[in-house]
Amino acid sequence: MHPRSTTMQALLAITALAWAGPSHGQPAPATAAKHPIPQALKFEHAEDAERLALLAKRPGAVGAAARKAIPLFQRHAAREAEFIMAPLALLPDLADGKVTPDMAWAVADADRVKAERERIFQEHTEVTDALNALISAAERAHDQDAKEFAEAAAADSLNDVEILEPMVLVIGDYLRGKLPAAH
């Protein structure tokens, strides 16, 4: 996993993972993103999903820990895809000073992130627990690949908490202030 990748990536990754591994994962989430998410995140999530899917297929404690992590990642990834990540796709336009009325949906998404912030944080803690279990199993099995995945996913989780989720709130506030002028 790339160090810059976000928790979201790992989470979405898990989603893809779950899709890829029907024998181990949950059914794919029914929630479809209403708006596109940044391609970079989508790509990284796919990579992460693939890695977790591979870990889940391993025998022993590492595979078991990875399989337990899947539904947690999947749940969080579904939430991220539904309303957390899409506003981030507006950043390039916003950075160029472009604000258009059709961006108003992002305000609602940001408000939802704000309202559900503690719940989202709680999900991060559950993911951390799962990653702790994975890394413990990886160390016992001398599985460096699994250990690296768990460490990177934990870093992604902090990335979400420190940067991405606050950024969505900032986007919402920014649009709220700018949109009346855009009408």
Add this chain to the structure above:
Amino acid sequence: MTKRFLSVGVAGLMLAVLPVLLTPAAAADPAAGKSVFSSTCAICHSIQAGQNKIGPSLFGVVGRETGSEPGYTYSSANMNAHLTWDAATLDKYLEAPRATIPNTKMTYGGLKDADKRANLIAFLATLK
């Protein structure tokens, strides 16, 4: 008479010492705490001095103030908590981080087992 005083004295001494023996700190096992650290903390925290990872280095954490490890970017919540990481504060925080320091960014739900917390704190206390 002397025997009686001696017995009373011994009994008194036992009564005085017993509560200390029964406290979690007295029963804490740093070696067991190291195991707890490895399984629940090491993914984010180093025990090497000055080596910050996702979380700050825990070398020397016992006795230092919240938000004070050089080179680590803390949440404003931890920066402004102005707590000292003594055994009691660590115990409370480790049990429920977000309840103890609201808005801390540590994505850990808490260590609910009091014995494990005591062992972990005993281990952290050795990191000097």
